[in-house]
Amino acid sequence: MTNPDANQSDKKVVAGVLGILLGAFGIHKFVLGYTVEGIIMLAVTVFTCGVGGAVMGIIGLVEGILYLTKTDAEFEATYVQNKRGWF
Numbered sequence: 001m002t003n004p005d006a007n008q009s010d011k012k013v014v015a016g017v018l019g020i021l022l023g024a025f026g027i028h029k030f031v032l033g034y035t036v037e038g039i040i041m042l043a044v045t046v047f048t049c050g051v052g053g054a055v056m057g058i059i060g061l062v063e064g065i066l067y068l069t070k071t072d073a074e075f076e077a078t079y080v081q082n083k084r085g086w087f
Helices: 004-025 027-032 035-047 051-069 072-081
Strands: none
Touching: 004 027, 004 035, 004 051, 004 072, 027 035, 027 051, 035 051
């Protein structure tokens, strides 16, 4: 059997690191299951030829830091149960 809490903790770390490293592409959103938000971030980066990617990169960086600084319980309550898509 797998521990669901461990799975959420793994998602938190993966999403946080991807948000920091590849935030402009919205990959961290896809990891958390936020497909629409991920497509928005990816589309802004691609359709502006990377110019909008700077803004999306900053958003990804901030979100990645937020993911990693929250406790597992806060992360689960905010992003898993309440489905908060942005910040």
